[in-house]
Amino acid sequence: MLDIKMIRENTAEVIKKLNTRGDDFSYLYDVVKKDEKRREIIQKIDQLKAKRNEISKKVGKYKREGKDVSDILASIEDQKTKITTLQETLEGLDTFIQQQLLRTPNIPHKAIPIGKDEDENIELKKVGNLPHFNFEPKAHWDLAKTLDILDFERAAKIAASRFVIYKGLGARLERALINFMIDLHVEKHGYEELLLPYIVNGASMTASGQFPKFKDDAFALQDKRDLYLNPTAEVPAINLFRDEILKAEDLPKHYAAFTTAFRQESGSAGRDTRGIIRLHQFNKVELIKFVKPEDSYEALEAMLADSEAVLKALNLPYRVIELCSGDIGFTMAKTYDIEVYLPSYETYREIGSISNAEDYQARRGNMRFKRDTDSKAEYIHTLNGSGLAVGRTVVAIMENYQLEDGSIVVPEVLRPYMKTDIIN
RNA sequence: GGAGGAAUACCCAAGUCUGGCUGAAGGGAUCGGUCUUGAAAACCGACAGGGCGUGUGAGCGUCGCGGGGGUUCGAAUCCCUCUUCCUCCGCCA
Structure with missing residues (x-):
């Protein structure tokens, strides 16, 4: 606000x-x-x-x-x-x-590119080498079918379309990535791990900026307590200190949280209908920071580096995009997107997003801190980023690490978690 | 699901029956001071915080006793409602 x-x-x-x-x-x-x-x-x-x-x-x-x-x-x-x-x-x-x-969004940071939509975003850098295949690379849903690690039909029977069942080593890959990402951020990047509620109330949705504007995208529970399925860990995590005044020495706070996210995707009917790029339910490791105002842009760069570290460790080719004024999120002043290369699309697809909300969410949620016992309470700055979207990382690994026979090489860093070096 | 109890400032806690001199006693913690070689103890002093409005400013006004609403000239205190926590019973991973 x-x-x-x-x-x-x-x-x-x-x-x-x-x-x-x-x-x-x-x-x-x-x-x-x-x-x-x-x-x-x-x-x-x-x-x-x-x-x-x-x-x-x-x-x-x-x-x-x-x-x-x-x-x-x-x-x-x-x-x-x-x-x-x-x-x-x-x-x-x-x-x-x-x-x-x-319903008024945050003011874009003065240094971000002015532009009307995603076409005017700026590519900051490309990292990693694109894979070379001396065969026709398959899309992840085709690979999954041969390997029998994803089941869309039965998921639709049990729940609805845009749900999936992971099977066997597919399920293990998803779980391995979650553990790998959390371990990396906690052990190497100094974040504190959180396990958060998967259900949040309307006040939390409002403070983080989902409501009132994006109410249609939430799954509302039939419960008189005004409850919704968590659409991203950003919501429960940002609300940790709602209506609180922190001490200066409490800051900064850095959290890494795995949650399952639930979204209606009501505006995306017909888009990405195949595979696991866009589902109603997906897993994500999220990074959240609460910092003093003067530290927030440094914290943003550090968070970007922490997200990138996941892709670097997995040896996946990606690029970093700076979003223009017409494309940044409602609550955000500045946003970087990380896009991973997907051979089946022959292009880069979003796998993470790292943003600084400055004091916008803090104001909505009344989150403040005091520099001294008798100084005035100031709004803190909040940041959040992906660390990363797990399902899309599975897609990236499947497609980039595929062999001609349809089996998938397990990235080095995941082998201790996977207990195998190949999925076949 | 059933039966009770509770929520007061950083923490503990009185006040609530019997509405007004309580814009909230007392204690602890904290901060400042005296004493001391230093510290502890003792003693003295300070100590709602915050929102809103107004003013160049010191300040002034308003709101404020879990949240919201009501009764009243006036509410921590009476009424309604919601939330959270505790105890017991039942059920349960």
Whole structure:
């Protein structure tokens, strides 16, 4: 959430910056106008309340002294309705302003490329060598069929389309990757491991930025407690310190969390219908950082390096993309995407995304820290990134490590976890 | 699922029956000081935090006793509702 005071003072500039996302944010002029009205009403209400408090005190005093209070009571007869009416107006304004702020995205960082969509993203670097096959490489779903390690038909029978069953060494590969990634981030990169709830409430979805705008993409539970299936570990993890004030020495906090993520993919009907690129349920290792404002961009670069380390260790070719203003996520000021090379697509596909939300999520979730016991609480900065999407890593390994006979070489670092060097 | 109990400032805890002098006693912790070669102890002093509004500022106003709502001139205190935690019973990986 953006700071209303900041919007108030720099309305035109804020709108101009937000517009680089490709939408029209001029409705903020109206929000500022409503905010002005709101402050006027608060002043009136506070004055009336001050008077009321004064009188009530007097009533108490008089009663104790046994004096008559009926005159005083008569004199404030209409105060109550005045306050009530003003308060109703205020509530309406508050709700309106809050709604508008909640659906307003973060301001893109000033240094990111301006562009309208993904075509204007910038490729920062390519790492690793593309595989050379002296045969026609197969897509992962074809490889999986021969190896009998993925079952889409029965998953659809049990659940629905866009679900999968991993079998045998396929299941083990997924599990091996989860363990490898977590171990790497915990042992080598200094993150603390978390196992989080797979169900989150509406307040958590709002704080992290999923709600209200992306409500359709969540699986809502039929439960009166306003619960949803976790769409990404970012949601439960970012909410760890919601409505808390941390001490300066508590920061930074670095967490690595494995979760299963659930998404409706309602806007992607018909896309990536084959294979395990896009499912309703998938596994992901997520990196989350809570840092002091002045440290967040350094932390972003470090997190990118930590994500890249996974691909480097697996020896998979990838590239890093800097997203342009029109393509960055709703809550984010700056985002890098990591894309892995997939032979069957003959192109790079997203396998991870590393972003700095600055204080946007902290403001939504009221997450702050104090530099000293008597200094003012400041909003922390939050970052999150993939470390990586596990299913898509399975795809990348299958396709890049395939042999002519359809068997798959297990990457060196996974062999201790896989207890085999080949899947066949 | 059933029956009870609880939630007060960093922590513990009084106040709630009987609404007003409680914008919240007391203790601990913490911070500052006295004493001491130094430390401990003892003693003295400080100690809601935060949101909102307003003001150049010191400040002032408002909200605030788990969250939300209500009654009242006035609510920590009365009423409704939600949440969380605890105890016992039942069921259960």
